[in-house]
Amino acid sequence: MPSGVGYIFVCRLGQIMENLTLRISGVTNDSIVDGPGFRYVIFAQGCEMHCEGCHNPQTWDKNGGYDITFAEIMKSVTANPLLDGVTLSGGEPFLQAEKFAALCREIKASTTLNIISYSGYTFEHLAANKAYRELLETIDCLIDGEFMIEEKSYDLNFMGSKNQRFIDVPKSLAAGKAVIKIFG
Ligand code: SF4
Numbered sequence: 001m002p003s004g005v006g007y008i009f010v011c012r013l014g015q016i017m018e019n020l021t022l023r024i025s026g027v028t029n030d031s032i033v034d035g036p037g038f039r040y041v042i043f044a045q046g047c048e049m050h051c052e053g054c055h056n057p058q059t060w061d062k063n064g065g066y067d068i069t070f071a072e073i074m075k076s077v078t079a080n081p082l083l084d085g086v087t088l089s090g091g092e093p094f095l096q097a098e099k100f101a102a103l104c105r106e107i108k109a110s111t112t113l114n115i116i117s118y119s120g121y122t123f124e125h126l127a128a129n130k131a132y133r134e135l136l137e138t139i140d141c142l143i144d145g146e147f148m149i150e151e152k153s154y155d156l157n158f159m160g161s162k163n164q165r166f167i168d169v170p171k172s173l174a175a176g177k178a179v180i181k182i183f184g
Pocket residue numbers: 047048049050051054055056057059090091092119120145146147
């Protein structure tokens with residue numbers, strides 16, 4: 001879709017969503033540390049985990065941050081031809097699961113970008129919850145689990161602690177158990 005054209009989003013209930021907003025802490029247009037390749041990153045506002053050593057404690061307060069419309073995000077995502085994918089980070093994206101799911105469906109429909117999400121919850125917890133699962137079904141990979149400072153390592157690709165996993169979500173949903181993403 002050409003840049004500058006307004007986006008019309010229609011949710012499951014038939015509501016027009018172009019002016020719907022996500023509560024976020026910020027965005028990054030050109031990250032190389034939040035997943036493979038060159039990525040647009042959305043930092044969700046609000047997290048209940050409060051992990052010791054969290055890099056983004058400013059994202060914990062769900063009333064902090066600011067609102068951004070779906071149209072603003074889509075305009076940025078489609079304007080950058082160098083992007084390989086979009087990453088949902090935080091904060092906790094799954095606290096706004098229905099809205100992120102709608103946004104991810106639109107990204108998938110409008111681009112060839114892959115989508116990764118971080119979550120402080122485990123894949124098993126997310127897959128067992130209807131609302132969380134709706135978002136899972138729209139993403140390619142999940143980096144799951146809270147940050148555990150006693151498991152902290154600098155040797156992990158895109159993860160902060162050894163308890164976390166880089167999960168292939170479609171394969172995991174099909175298998176009914178977490179399947180680790182193999183790179184290469
Ligand atoms: S889940 Fe992530 S954002 Fe939330 S407190 Fe833990 S490290 Fe921070």
